[in-house]
Amino acid sequence: MRLDKFISKATELSRKEAKKVLHASEITVNDEVVKDGSVHVDEANDEVMWVGETLSVATGNRYILLYKPEGFECTLKPKEYPIVTELIAVPELTSLRIAGRLDVDTTGALILSDDGKWLHRVTSPKHSHEKVYELTLAEPMDADAQANAIAKVAKGILLDGDYEPTKPATLEFIDETHARLILTEGKYHQVKRMMGYFGNKVTELHRASIGGITLGGLEKGDSRFLTEEEIAGF
Ligand code: URA
DSSP: OBHHHHHHHHSSOOHHHHHHHHHTTOEEETTEEOOOTTOBOOTTTOOEEETTEEEOOOSSOOEEEEEEOTTOBOSSSOSSSOBGGGGOOOSOGGGOEEESOOOTTOEEEEEEESOHHHHHHHHOGGGOOOEEEEEEESSOOOHHHHHHHHHHHHHOOOOTTOSSOOOOOEEEESSSSEEEEEESSOOTTHHHHHHHHTTOOEEEEEEEEETTEEOTTOOTTOEEEOOHHHHHTO
């Protein structure tokens, strides 16, 4: 399938809008920037990404929640670590795509599906679905530092290398080294970079929920299909 057609099938973009994001160098195919919409992509084997999110066209309708353990990569092609789909026992694993990747050392709620348009609704900042992260910090933050960070995060901060500030987000401190950050977007390494902005380092990171869907009774490494109600919530 042509790349521009693939993008418009996998997102809410028209073919014309797809060409614009291609020209803006926002699309990668197998980690290489591609600007030419006429390039052919293999839907099952090529990894097409739009500003960090994997795109896919619907080939079935599976909607899965996985409790991602540490030590697994959110990618289609393993590099250093085993990949998260190895944890899921369903057929045609290669057609599953991930909504909002987690780093190798991050644990928590990961949603996978083979319904591209639905996945895009889950991750697109336009739809503002909340992702709740629980984090541990290397350096304790006292009351003043906490108040400053809460206020800045609520307004949005400009992270190194970005052109636009982060969307307004909620930061809550549990104590001086533990916090909860609620985001409605998913920039690359966003939580770690946001805490880095305040001169701190995240030592543990866990995603507790996405769009209100929590891990419930799942154990690390376990998965379940989402309910119809959960699917319709996005
Ligand atoms: N932000 C990060 O920095 N890492 C993740 O895994 C998820 C969000």
